[in-house]
Amino acid sequence: MNKAASILVVDDDQRLCDLLRRYLTREGFRVSTVLSGEQMRRHIELDLPNLVLLDLMLGDADGLQLAQELRKHPGLGIIIITGKDDTVDKIIGLEVGADDYIAKPFQNRELLARVRSVLRRLHAPGDAPATPETGPETVHFSGWTLDFAAHDLYAPDGEKVFLTAKEFRLLSLLVKHGNRVLSRDRLMEQLSEREWSPIDRSLDVLIGKLRRKIRDVAEADDFIKTVRGEGYLFTARIENRRNVEPDE
Numbered sequence: 001m002n003k004a005a006s007i008l009v010v011d012d013d014q015r016l017c018d019l020l021r022r023y024l025t026r027e028g029f030r031v032s033t034v035l036s037g038e039q040m041r042r043h044i045e046l047d048l049p050n051l052v053l054l055d056l057m058l059g060d061a062d063g064l065q066l067a068q069e070l071r072k073h074p075g076l077g078i079i080i081i082t083g084k085d086d087t088v089d090k091i092i093g094l095e096v097g098a099d100d101y102i103a104k105p106f107q108n109r110e111l112l113a114r115v116r117s118v119l120r121r122l123h124a125p126g127d128a129p130a131t132p133e134t135g136p137e138t139v140h141f142s143g144w145t146l147d148f149a150a151h152d153l154y155a156p157d158g159e160k161v162f163l164t165a166k167e168f169r170l171l172s173l174l175v176k177h178g179n180r181v182l183s184r185d186r187l188m189e190q191l192s193e194r195e196w197s198p199i200d201r202s203l204d205v206l207i208g209k210l211r212r213k214i215r216d217v218a219e220a221d222d223f224i225k226t227v228r229g230e231g232y233l234f235t236a237r238i239e240n241r242r243n244v245e246p247d248e
Contacts, residue, residue: 005119006030006047010040010066011055011081020053023108024115037061044073051077051119053111054098064096071097074162077118081106094205099165121165139175141223141236146175166191167210174224174234183231207232 007029009020017033024031032049034040037060040052052070056063063080070078078098094101099118102111137149143156151168153161163171173182173190188203211224223236 004028004030005051006032006049007051007053007115008040008043008049009033009053010037010058011053012036012057012059013055020111024112027112029115037063037066040066041069044070048073048076050075050122051079051115053079053081053115055081057083064092067096067098071162071164075122077122077165079114079118091201091205094202095209097164097209118165121169140239141175141178144236146171148172161213163210163213166206167213170206171210174232175238178234178236178238181227181230181233187231 007024009017009024009031011017011020011033012035014035017035021031021033032043032047034043037058040054054063054067054070056067058066067078067080070076078100080098080101082101082103099121100114102114138145138147140146145154146152147154151163151165153163153168153171155161169191170187173187184203191203191206207224207226211222214223223234225233225235227233
């Protein structure tokens with residue numbers, strides 16, 4: 001039997017921490033709670049969880065800075081908790097590496113759906129595995145290597161590029177549909193577990209993050225082209241293209 005996935009709740013509201021611990025424990029997770037950024041750092045050093053629920057409004061620390069610190073741990077899921085109307089914080093949270101966000105007040109079932117979604121994408125233990133990718137385990141383009149099985153991206157010089165779960169999923173979709181324009185609607189349907197509106201900027205944020213990570217590692221051409229009014233196009237030549245089967 002697989003070990004249950006572990007969740008760390010970081011929020012200075014003791015009542016909310018207690019509620020989330022009881023609810024998520026009933027759903028089969030191992031749950032710990034801390035009330036401050038400093039307590040979070042100490043906990044992470046001793047026991048790295050699979051997922052962190054991080055409130056941005058902590059008394060002793062900047063939640064966005066904490067999110068950046070957490071992002072240094074490969075494979076760690078991050079869901080930020082924001083105020084209902086903090087649109088800027090939501091966008092910045094995604095920019096610094098959060099996998100998802102949820103606004104207060106929220107329903108427990110919505111939170112549970114987001115938790116399970118992030119854990120599936122990360123292949124965390126104790127949750128249902130993600131649907132296996134079709135096609136080969138690795139593809140190559142312009143000297144880069146994308147490993148679907150391991151969820152890894154390697155630069156031409158062999159350096160591993162860390163990608164969040166959503167960044168990897170986005171790149172995989174673009175690669176599998178290389179030289180075909182993917183509409184914003186199609187990408188958002190594939191990447192998001194929630195309803196979204198045409199003014200939602202999270203996809204643009206994700207595209208920007210992915211482009212920057214590629215540029216930061218290697219002075220490479222921009223493989224992701226914006227097709228105005230249509231969507232996005234992956235332009236690099238894929239060496240084993242005949243074996244790459246796009247998801248439908």
